[in-house]
Structures are given as structure tokens and as C-alpha cells.
Amino acid sequence: MKFDSQPSYSLGQRTPASREVAAGENGGNVTLVSQSALGAINRGRVLQALYDNGPKSRADLARLAGVNRTTITGIVQPMIEDQLLVEGDASPSDVKGGKPARPLYFNPDAPMLGAVLLLPGTIQACLVALTGEIKAVTKAEFDPVGDTEAFIAVMTKTLTATLSEAHQAPFGIGVASAGMIDSDNGTILTVNLAPVLTGLPLVAILQERFSLPVVIDHHPRALLVGDRWFGPGRGQQNFAAVYTGEVLGGAFFIDGKVYRGLAGSGGELGHSVVQIDGALCNCGKHGCWETVAALPWLRKEAARMGLPHPKSITCARLVKEADEGSNAADELLDRYTRNVAFGIVNLQQTLSLNSYVLHGDVAGGGMRAAELIRQHVEQLVVKRPGQEISITVNGIGEGHTALRGAAGLVLSSHLKLVI
Amino acid sequence: MKFDSQPSYSLGQRTPASREVAAGENGGNVTLVSQSALGAINRGRVLQALYDNGPKSRADLARLAGVNRTTITGIVQPMIEDQLLVEGDASPSDVKGGKPARPLYFNPDAPMLGAVLLLPGTIQACLVALTGEIKAVTKAEFDPVGDTEAFIAVMTKTLTATLSEAHQAPFGIGVASAGMIDSDNGTILTVNLAPVLTGLPLVAILQERFSLPVVIDHHPRALLVGDRWFGPGRGQQNFAAVYTGEVLGGAFFIDGKVYRGLAGSGGELGHSVVQIDGALCNCGKHGCWETVAALPWLRKEAARMGLPHPKSITCARLVKEADEGSNAADELLDRYTRNVAFGIVNLQQTLSLNSYVLHGDVAGGGMRAAELIRQHVEQLVVKRPGQEISITVNGIGEGHTALRGAAGLVLSSHLKLVI
DNA sequence: AGCAGTTAGTTTGTACTTCGCACAAACTTA
DNA sequence: TAAGTTTGTGCGAAGTACAAACTAACTGCT
Numbered sequence: 001m002k003f004d005s006q007p008s009y010s011l012g013q014r015t016p017a018s019r020e021v022a023a024g025e026n027g028g029n030v031t032l033v034s035q036s037a038l039g040a041i042n043r044g045r046v047l048q049a050l051y052d053n054g055p056k057s058r059a060d061l062a063r064l065a066g067v068n069r070t071t072i073t074g075i076v077q078p079m080i081e082d083q084l085l086v087e088g089d090a091s092p093s094d095v096k097g098g099k100p101a102r103p104l105y106f107n108p109d110a111p112m113l114g115a116v117l118l119l120p121g122t123i124q125a126c127l128v129a130l131t132g133e134i135k136a137v138t139k140a141e142f143d144p145v146g147d148t149e150a151f152i153a154v155m156t157k158t159l160t161a162t163l164s165e166a167h168q169a170p171f172g173i174g175v176a177s178a179g180m181i182d183s184d185n186g187t188i189l190t191v192n193l194a195p196v197l198t199g200l201p202l203v204a205i206l207q208e209r210f211s212l213p214v215v216i217d218h219h220p221r222a223l224l225v226g227d228r229w230f231g232p233g234r235g236q237q238n239f240a241a242v243y244t245g246e247v248l249g250g251a252f253f254i255d256g257k258v259y260r261g262l263a264g265s266g267g268e269l270g271h272s273v274v275q276i277d278g279a280l281c282n283c284g285k286h287g288c289w290e291t292v293a294a295l296p297w298l299r300k301e302a303a304r305m306g307l308p309h310p311k312s313i314t315c316a317r318l319v320k321e322a323d324e325g326s327n328a329a330d331e332l333l334d335r336y337t338r339n340v341a342f343g344i345v346n347l348q349q350t351l352s353l354n355s356y357v358l359h360g361d362v363a364g365g366g367m368r369a370a371e372l373i374r375q376h377v378e379q380l381v382v383k384r385p386g387q388e389i390s391i392t393v394n395g396i397g398e399g400h401t402a403l404r405g406a407a408g409l410v411l412s413s414h415l416k417l418v419i
Numbered sequence: 420m421k422f423d424s425q426p427s428y429s430l431g432q433r434t435p436a437s438r439e440v441a442a443g444e445n446g447g448n449v450t451l452v453s454q455s456a457l458g459a460i461n462r463g464r465v466l467q468a469l470y471d472n473g474p475k476s477r478a479d480l481a482r483l484a485g486v487n488r489t490t491i492t493g494i495v496q497p498m499i500e501d502q503l504l505v506e507g508d509a510s511p512s513d514v515k516g517g518k519p520a521r522p523l524y525f526n527p528d529a530p531m532l533g534a535v536l537l538l539p540g541t542i543q544a545c546l547v548a549l550t551g552e553i554k555a556v557t558k559a560e561f562d563p564v565g566d567t568e569a570f571i572a573v574m575t576k577t578l579t580a581t582l583s584e585a586h587q588a589p590f591g592i593g594v595a596s597a598g599m600i601d602s603d604n605g606t607i608l609t610v611n612l613a614p615v616l617t618g619l620p621l622v623a624i625l626q627e628r629f630s631l632p633v634v635i636d637h638h639p640r641a642l643l644v645g646d647r648w649f650g651p652g653r654g655q656q657n658f659a660a661v662y663t664g665e666v667l668g669g670a671f672f673i674d675g676k677v678y679r680g681l682a683g684s685g686g687e688l689g690h691s692v693v694q695i696d697g698a699l700c701n702c703g704k705h706g707c708w709e710t711v712a713a714l715p716w717l718r719k720e721a722a723r724m725g726l727p728h729p730k731s732i733t734c735a736r737l738v739k740e741a742d743e744g745s746n747a748a749d750e751l752l753d754r755y756t757r758n759v760a761f762g763i764v765n766l767q768q769t770l771s772l773n774s775y776v777l778h779g780d781v782a783g784g785g786m787r788a789a790e791l792i793r794q795h796v797e798q799l800v801v802k803r804p805g806q807e808i809s810i811t812v813n814g815i816g817e818g819h820t821a822l823r824g825a826a827g828l829v830l831s832s833h834l835k836l837v838i
Numbered sequence: 839a840g841c842a843g844t845t846a847g848t849t850t851g852t853a854c855t856t857c858g859c860a861c862a863a864a865c866t867t868a
Numbered sequence: 869t870a871a872g873t874t875t876g877t878g879c880g881a882a883g884t885a886c887a888a889a890c891t892a893a894c895t896g897c898t
Contacts, residue, residue, distance in 0.1 A: 032461045032484045033452070035854055035885045042451045042855085059875055065451045068857050073876065090864085090875095097866040098874025180803065189804060238681060250769075254678070261771030262657060263803070271801045272765040275695050276711070276758070283801050292695070339695070346691040350669075350769055352680030382690045382702050384599065384682070385608060454856050454883055461884085478846055487886055492847065509846095509893090517845025518893040 046075050047411075050105060052235040055088055057101030076104055084110050084130075106130035112166055113407035114173035114212070116159060117222070117399060120144050120193035123155055124399060125162040127170065128407035132230045134400060136165035144194035151196050156209055163210065172213035173206055174406035176222030178247075183217045183264030192247070192282070215409045217260075219243065219402060220267055220359075223394075224251035225258060225412060226405030227357045232392045239355035240347055242269070244340060244362045248290050252351065258412055270294070274342045289346075293339040295361055301332055316364035323368075337362070337369055341376035348381050348389065355390045359401070363393040465494050466830075469524060471654040474507055476520030495523055503529045503549075525549035531585055532826035533592035533631070535578065536641070536818060539563050539612035542574055543818060544581040546589065547826035551649040553819060555584035563613035570615050575628055582629065591632035592625060593825035595641030602636045602683030611666075611701070634828045636679075638662065638821060639686055639778075642813075643670035644677060644831060645824030646776045651811045658774035659766055661688070663759060663781045667709045671770065677831055689713070693761045708765075712758040714780055720751055734784035742787075756781070756788055760795035767800050767808065774809045778820070782812040 033041075049064050050056060058076060062069040079085045086107040090100035110130050117124040121144050126137040140158040142151045163170065179191030186203025206214040224241035227233035233241070237256045243249045248270035252259040259266055270290035271283050278287025291297060295314075302310035305328050307321075315336065321329035344356055362369050374391040381389065394401050452460075468483050469475060477495060481488040498504045505526045509519035529549055536543040540563050545556040559577040561570050582589065598610030605622025625633045643660035646652035652660070656675045662668045667689035671678040678685055689709035690702050697706025710716060714733075721729035724747050726740075734755065740748035763775055781788050793810040800808065813820050 032464055032486045032490070032885085033457055034486070035457075038452055038454075038457055038884090039855065045451055057875075067451045067453070069876070070858085070878090071451070071856055074855080077877095097864095097872065099864040099876075101875065182803075254673070259673070259770075262773050263771075263806070265771040265803055265806070266769065268768050268771075268801065272768040273693055273761050273799065276693055276697075276761060278695075285799060285801070342692050342695060346765060347769065349687050349689075349691040350685065350766065351678075352682075352684040352687070354681050380692070380704060382687065382704070384601075384684055387682070387684070451856090454854095457855090458884065476846075488847070489849090489887085490885055493885080496848095516843065516893095516895040518847075520846060 042071075043075055043079075046072065050085075051229060055103035055105035057103050059101055061104070080104075083107050108133070109167070111168050112170050113410050114159065114163055114166075114170045114210075115403045115406040116155075116173065116175040117219075117402045117406060118175060118177040118197075119219075120178060120191060123158050124403065125158045126403050127162060127166055128404055132404060134403060136162045137403075138162045142196070144191075144196055146196050148196055148200065151200075152205060155202075155206075159206070159210070170212060172215065172410035173210065174222070174409035175202060175206070175214065175216040176219050176402050176406040176409070177202075177216060178219050180268070181216055181218040181264060183215070183221075183260060185263070186214070186216050188216070213410065215413045217264060217406075217409050218249065218251075218267075220249035221251040221258065221260070221264075222402045222405035222409060223357075223359045224253055224405065225408035226401035226403070227394055228253055228258075229404055229408045231394045231401055231404075232357050233355075236355060238353045239357060240351070240353050241357045241359060242340075242344060242347075243360040244293060244295075244358070245360035246295050248294055248343065250343075250347065252353065254351070254353070269343055269347070272343065272346060274339075274346070289339075289343045293336070293343060297339070298332070298336055298361075301335070305332060307332065314364055315361045315369050316366070319365045319368045333365075333369070334372065337365075337372040338376045341373050341380055344373065344377050344391070345380045348377065354387065356392070358391065358393045366393060369393070461490075462494055462498075465491065469504075470648060474522035474524035476522050478520055480523070499523070502526050527552070528586070530587050531589050532829050533578065533582055533585075533589045533629075534822045534825040535574075535592065535594040536638075536821045536825060537594060537596040537616075538638075539597060539610060542577050543822065544577045545822050546581060546585055547823055551823060553822060555581045556822075557581045561615070563615055565615050567615060567619065570619075571624060574621075574625075578625070578629070589631060591634065591829035592629065593641070593828035594621060594625070594633065594635040595638050595821050595825040595828070596621075596635060597638050599687070600635055600637040600683060602634070602640075602679060604682070605633070605635050607635070632829065632832075634832045636683060636825075636828050637668065637670075637686075639668035640670040640677065640679070640683075641821045641824030641828060642776075642778045643672055643824065644827035645820035645822070646813055647672055647677075648823055648827045650813045650820055650823075651776050652774075655774060657772045658776060659770070659772050660776045660778060661759075661763060661766075662779040663712060663714075663777070664779035665714050667713050667762065669762075669766065671772065673770070673772070688762055688766070691762065691765060693758075693765070708758075708762045712755070712762060716758070717751075717755055717780075720754070724751060726751065734780045734782075734788050738784045738787045752784075752788070753791065756784075756791035757795045760792050760799060763792065763796050763810070764799045767796065773806065775811070777810065777812045785812060788812070 046061060049061055053064065058072045059069055062072045076085060080087060084107060085104050088103040088105060090102050108129055108131055112127040112129050115126050115128050121141055123140045123142060124137065127135045138158050138161045140154050142154045177188055179197065180189040182189050187199065187201045188197045191197045203214045203216050220241055220243045223243060227241050233239045233253060239253050241251045250267045250269040252267060271285065271288040273287050274289045274292065275287030279291040280286055281288040281291045298313055299310055302313040307313060307328055318329050318333045322333050340362055358370060370391050370393050374389065377389055377391065465480060468480055472483065477491045478488055481491045495504060499506060503526060504523050507522040507524060509521050527548055527550055531546040531548050534545050534547050540560055542559045542561060543556065546554045557577050557580045559573050561573045596607055598616065599608040601608050606618065606620045607616045610616045622633045622635050639660055639662045642662060646660050652658045652672060657673060659669055659671045669686045669688040671686060690700065690704065690707040692706050693708045693711065694706030698710040699705055700707040700710045717732055718729055721732040726732065726747055737748050737752045741752050759781055777789060789810050789812050793808065796808055796810065
């Protein structure tokens with residue numbers, strides 16, 4: 001399935017931006033901001049403001065951005081004409097008197113974004129509207145140890161089914177994948193539980209099949225973007241997303257942009273060391289955070305302590321059993337959340353982001369788990385005067401956050417929010 | 420001592436930039452880039468290119484930045500007229516034929532930068548030229564547990580002595596201080612070994628006395644900026660500075676800018692946990708990195724192993740004794756560098772900066788220590804294909820790096836290198 | 839010596855963006 | 869009905885980067 005035409009409205013510079021990329025490739029380490037880039041940047045920032053704050057009038061946007069109203073008009077008018085944005089009905093303003101404001105927001109019928117969530121053995125694809133709505137979800141399974149061609153066939157079929165529901169060509173496709181991802185080159189490096197994906201240049205493959213911009217990043221970073229877009233991270237300039245489960249991972253939103261690290265390798269927190277010469281980890285080293293805060297540890301401890309059904313223990317069940325009066329569950333929950341807290345403490349000491357959104361198993365423990373973790377972090381961190389550390393769970397279904405985030409990856413990579 | 424006039428040439432926007440700050444204060448979380456800001460940004464980036472690459476001709480700068488030659492001319496011409504930059508003699512170009520290029524660089528007689536290094540008990544002040552030269556160094560001592568007024572008097576006297584050597588008003592004063600610093604508000608929060616400094620609003624005090632822009636940041640961040648300016652970090656876009664000694668600290672240069680974290684509290688690596696429920700730390704927690712990689716640990720181990728003069732042991736002496744054939748020194752050096760490596764490993768897993776510059780005690784161990792640390796890091800980090808980790812020591816005297824860095828803080832905060 | 843070729847830096851005019859001002863539209867309050 | 873307030877829109881001004889064409893200065897070849 002190929003889309004012949006790109007959507008009429010370009011969100012920033014879609015094509016590899018001529019000069020800036022050229023400068024980068026020339027080895028130049030400085031890049032001046034060109035006149036035209038400035039326009040694209042400011043357009044992107046206005047859209048970002050809409051994502052962050054929901055429908056807003058031109059005057060509100062001008063106030064938020066601290067610029068002239070006419071500037072906003074100049075920016076949004078072409079977007080309205082291109083049907084990217086729509087003007088809502090005049091809402092009765094809360095201030096007395098004056099012409100009522102016309103709120104602007106994304107056109108639900110604007111081109112959508114393709115999103116793929118790739119976990120060992122399963123593919124989920126969907127369309128995400130700029131308003132955050134999720135449509136045309138399709139799921140498929142693949143053999144994690146099977147044939148590469150077979151996987152590509154399943155992937156193509158799934159994505160085709162989803163994309164064919166779109167009325168117009170999407171802006172692009174975002175892929176969130178488990179494992180170790182090289183987001184610069186668009187390849188999957190390794191996925192522990194799905195060897196078939198090792199070394200797969202998925203971006204190149206999908207770009208060729210669908211003639212659309214394709215972005216890939218690892219799962220925690222998609223969660224981060226999803227949080228930022230329509231979750232607890234909305235509007236925040238600094239926070240981290242932390243994923244716990246069979247493995248541990250994280251991703252950071254720093255000073256208003258997604259942090260990637262070189263080749264997109266930042267945030268592999270699972271293998272930071274919290275216990276020198278501690279227990280052996282899957283990675284071959286000792287004392288990784290993953291050895292004390294992931295599900296395998298929890299299962300082992302549950303078995304050791306004689307809790308019922310230790311093989312299927314989760315944080316959610318632990319909370320439930322603790323609430324029902326199980327002392328063992330209560331104690332294990334405390335130790336588990338304390339171990340999780342250590343990773344967050346190290347993050348806090350390093351980056352001082354002050355805000356953390358939990359995903360995965362501990363998120364299943366809800367507010368109770370989050371509060372326990374927060375208390376442990378408070379105790380373990382070196383306090384600074386006036387510092388407040390916030391730890392929340394993303395209540396929305398995790399798949400949805402990841403899918404929205406995968407879609408958001410396309411935006412954040414093409415919106416030129418950064419210079 | 421007061422300077423009546425600001426230097427004629429403004430490096431970027433000196434005064435609290437009208438709109439951008441206003442927008443920030445208004446609570447707006449988006450900031451559009453205005454036309455005039457664009458000029459300041461690009462001016463700053465051209466200067467940055469000069470810092471990074473040394474003297475360069477207009478044509479070279481244009482190539483480095485990927486912009487038109489005329490743009491560079493337009494940017495540098497006013498700077499030459501204001502005597503911030505000077506045109507060097509036409510150097511015989513390496514290419515054959517053509518008009519010889521006139522290299523541009525900072526005028527040694529341009530306004531300088533005031534720099535202060537504040538450690539428990541001692542003050543060092545100096546002037547730093549834009550070319551990196553250090554002049555008019557003055558030193559003084561103060562009572563770490565004495566009277567605040569007395570400290571301020573010493574500080575004022577020292578700084579006055581240095582600044583009076585300047586021929587024109589400096590661009591500003593940068594202060595690098597040990598301890599916990601709130602760089603946003605310009606106050607010293609706590610310095611363990613100098614209680615007199617606790618809570619001191621030093622920026623406000625110095626600004627009032629000298630009528631100059633004043634910036635404060637913590638010691639490791641000054642080392643970082645010093646490295647970046649004329650040290651091993653020169654021209655790099657991503658690296659970390661790591662300080663070891665009585666305490667441990669770090670600072671990060673991320674995507675071409677200094678990372679501060681909220682209220683400048685990022686990089687307090689000493690109290691990240693590498694040994695859950697490990698040895699008791701000064702901070703009251705257990706198993707901090709500082710308990711296994713700082714000098715107190717080294718002294719204790721040296722004593723336990725029966726090394727000579729354990730109370731004055733340093734990495735430098737350890738390397739020397741190991742070279743002279745001491746097995747005990749060799750073994751302790753290996754353990755020490757391994758413990759230091761753990762902190763770097765956690766940094767690498769988190770941020771993936773790939774490049775680390777060592778300062779403080781381990782830097783005294785020179786190449787030998789750096790190479791040992793590098794080997795340990797290589798072994799302890801989860802490898803990614805094609806990833807190279809570089810660990811270097813800053814050979815220049817450490818005080819000089821910190822002083823240059825303190826000066827550089829003024830530039831990086833006023834140069835608008837960032838948007 | 840003279841000419842072609844090459845590179846550096848400048849002049850001139852153009853395109854793009856934001857800003858301030860003035861003004862019409864639309865609503866509230868007295 | 870009139871005054872006051874807020875929203876959104878033309879229009880010209882100011883600032884910036886860019887492209888083309890030009891001069892300046894040097895090398896190499898004939």
C-alpha cells in the first residue's frame with residue numbers, strides 16, 4: 001500500500017531539511033538558525049502549545065507564548081486553510097465584556113498518525129488523530145524465533161489493514177519497540193525475547209513499503225511521549241517515564257524535549273548498578289537494578305516467602321493481598337517498592353527532574369504503590385530545600401499510552417521543536 | 420568598587436531579556452523565537468564556533484556553520500568594530516591560489532571575565548581573557564566556621580584586588596563553589612566543610628557591590644565548562660565531567676549545552692546508590708557511590724592493607740607505588756578505579772554520553788588511572804554495537820580549569836547559545 | 839609579463855518573519 | 869443607547885539571512 005501524495009500541510013520540514021542536515025553532515029558542530037527554519041520552529045511551538053493546553057484562542061496563544069497576537073494569526077491562518085486546525089464556536093468568555101474568543105484545536109479530520117507497538121510476539125497497529133483519539137486498532141502475532149521474511153509479511157499486513165482505514169495519507173508512522181533500538185539509524189539492535197528482530201532495519205523497510213516518514217524508538221521513550229502528550233506529563237518541561245516489568249527501562253523529557261542520547265541509547269536504566277558484585281543479571285553483569293526491581297526478582301521472593309501462586313505474582317496482586325491483611329504481601333510490597341525506588345533515587349541524584357511517571361508492573365499497583373515508592377525515594381534522596389518529588393502512575397491503559405507515544409514520536413521528530 | 424558603564428559590546432542580551440523572561444514569568448511554557456532573538460542566538464553561535472575551533476576566517480566559519488559568507492560578515496563586522504574580535508594577519512592558505520584568508524579571533528584587549536573559585540577556607544579570584552589567558556590571580560583565606568560579614572569582607576577585598584587590574588569593565592563575574600548550589604537563585608545552599616556559607620545569597624551580594632552580571636554554579640559544573648572551553652571537551656557536544664576527591668560530583672554537557680537540572684541540582688552523583696544497604700555515608704544514607712570511590716574510602720583501605728602513610732594516600736601515589744612494583748598498591752589501585760568506574764557506568768547507562776573527563780584525585784593518577792577506569796567501564800557496561808567510550812583526564816592544572824570554567828559560566832549564561 | 843583560475847570578502851537587492859499601530863467586530867454593563 | 873473591553877485583522881516598519889554579482893589578492897602556466 002502506497003500513498004501517492006503527502007498531506008498538503010507540512011508539519012515543519014518533512015524532508016531531511018536541506019541546510020541543517022547538510023551542515024551536520026559536513027562535520028560542522030555549529031548550526032545557525034536560518035530565517036525559514038525560524039518559521040517552522042515557531043509553527044511547531046504553537047502546535048506544541050495546543051497539545052499542552054488544549055483548545056485555545058489566538059489571543060490566549062499569544063499570551064502563552066508572549067508574542068504579538070498578529071504573529072499567532074499569521075501562523076495559524078494557513079493551518080486553518082489547510083484544515084489542520086479548526087475554529088471552534090465562540091465560547092462565552094470568563095472575563096466580562098469583549099468579543100468572545102474562538103478556540104482553535106486540531107481538526108479531527110486532519111491527517112492522522114500511524115502507530116505501531118512491537119513487543120516480543122505481538123504487533124499492535126492503529127491510527128492516532130491529532131486530538132489523541134485512537135482508531136482502527138489491529139493486532140497480530142508473530143513467531144519470535146521465526147523467519148525474518150515472515151515477520152515482515154505480518155507487519156506489512158497489519159499496518160496495511162490499519163492504514164487503509166485512513167481517509168487521507170497519514171503524516172507518518174511511529175514505531176515503539178521493546179529491546180535495544182538505534183533510533184538514529186532506524187534499526188532494531190536486539191530484542192532479548194525475539195531474536196527474529198535482531199538487526200532489522202525496520203525504518204528503511206517500512207519507509208520503502210509505505211512511502212511515509214517512519215520513526216522508531218524504544219518502548220519507554222514512547223511511553224514518555226504518550227505521557228507528555230495526553231498523560232500525566234502534559235505540559236511539563238522536565239520529567240521521566242519509568243517502566244518496570246520483566247525488564248526495566250526509562251526515558252527522559254529534559255528542558256522541553258525528548259532526550260535520546262547518542263544513537264538513542266539513553267535510558268537503559270535496567271543495567272545501572274545498585275549492588276556492586278550483587279546477583280547475576282541476564283546481561284552477564286552483577287547487581288544491575290533489574291536484578292532487584294523487575295518481575296523475576298518479585299517472583300523469586302514471593303516463592304521464598306511462601307506467598308500463593310508466586311509464578312504469577314504482580315504488584316497489583318500484592319497490593320490487593322496486602323489490603324486484605326496479608327503481612328507477607330505487605331512486607332514484600334514494601335521491599336519491592338523500595339528496590340524500585342533506588343533506581344529513581346539515582347535518576348534524581350543525576351538529573352534532578354523531580355517528576356516521575358510509572359508504567360508497567362508497578363503502575364498496576366496504582367496509587368498505593370506510587371505512594372510507597374515516593375516515600376522510599378524521599379527517604380533515600382539527599383534533600384534540597386524546597387524540593388518536591390512527584391511520582392505518579394499513568395492511569396490510562398498502557399497500550400494506549402504507548403501507541404499514542406509512538407504516534408507522538410513522529411510529531412516530535414518532524415515538528416522541529418528544537419533548534 | 421563599581422563599574423559605571425557596561426562594555427560597549429553586548430554579548431547577546433545582557434539585561435534580563437524582555438520578552439522571553441516575561442513569557443517565562445507569565446507561566447507560559449512555550450516561547451517563540453523572535454526575529455531579534457535570532458540575531459543574538461546566531462551571534463552567540465559564531466562566537467561558540469570560535470571558542471571551539473580557535474582562530475578561523477569568515478569563510479571557514481561560514482562553512483562550519485553551513486551558512487552564507489555574507490551572513491558571517493554581517494555578524495562579525497560589528498564585533499570587530501567594537502574591538503571584541505580582531506583580524507589576524509593573512510595566513511598563507513593551505514589550498515593553492517586564491518585570496519588568503521584573514522583569521523578572526525578574540526581581541527586579547529577585549530573586556531575580560533571575572534572568575535572566583537570558592538572552596539572551604541580559600542578564595543581564588545582572577546581575570547580570564549576571552550582567549551583563555553588567566554591574569555591577576557589573587558588568593559585569600561577565610562574562616563569556614565566564622566562570621567558571615569567577615570567572609571563577605573574577604574571576598575569583596577579579594578575580588579576588588581583582581582578586578583582593579585582590568586583595563587575595562589569585565590563582562591561579568593562567574594563563581595564556582597563547592598557544596599550544594601542553587602544556581603537559579605544564585606544562593607549557596609550548604610557547604611559541608613564551610614558552614615559560614617550556608618544560605619548565602621552570593622550573587623545578589625556581588626551584583627550589588629560590583630554592578631556586574633554575576634553567575635554562580637557548583638564546582639563540577641565549572642570544571643565541565645572549563646573542559647569545554649579550553650580542555651578535552653573542546654568542540655564536543657556531549658560529555659560529562661566527573662570529580663573525585665573528598666567528595667564526588669559530576670556535570671553534563673548535553674546536546675551542546677550545559678545541563679543544570681531544576682534549580683541547578685543535577686549531577687550530585689556522589690549520593691547515587693551503588694550498594695543497597697552498604698556502608699554509612701556522610702549524608703546519612705547507605706551505600707552511596709561516595710562511600711566506595713572517594714578519598715576516605717581509599718585511606719581506610721590503604722590502612723587496612725598496610726600501605727605506607729595511608730592518611731595521605733592519593734591516586735597519584737598509588738600509581739607511582741604500583742609502578743615501583745608494590746602488589747598491594749597495584750591491587751588497591753585496581754579496586755579504587757573499579758569503584759570509580761561504577762559511577763561512570765551508571766551515568767553511561769542513563770545518559771549514554773560516551774565521553775568522560777576526570778578531575779580531582781583520580782586525575783592525579785594520569786593516563787594510567789584513566790585507562791584502568793576505562794577498562795573497568797568497558798567490562799561493566801552493556802555494550803552496544805559500534806559504541807566507543809572515551810575517558811580522559813584534564814592535564815592542565817585543576818585550579819585553572821575551574822577558574823576558566825567559572826568565567827565560562829558567565830558566557831554560557833549570557834551568550835544565548837540556547838533557545 | 840600577462841592571463842586564466844581560485845578563494846576571500848563586500849555590495850546590493852530580495853524574501854521572510856515578527857512587531858506595533860490602528861481599526862472593525864462583538865459582547866457586557868450601566 | 870452609549871461607553872468600555874476584548875478579539876481578530878490589515879498595513880507598514882524593522883530586522884535578519886540569502887543569492888548574485890562584484891572586487892581583491894594570490895597561484896600557476898604560457
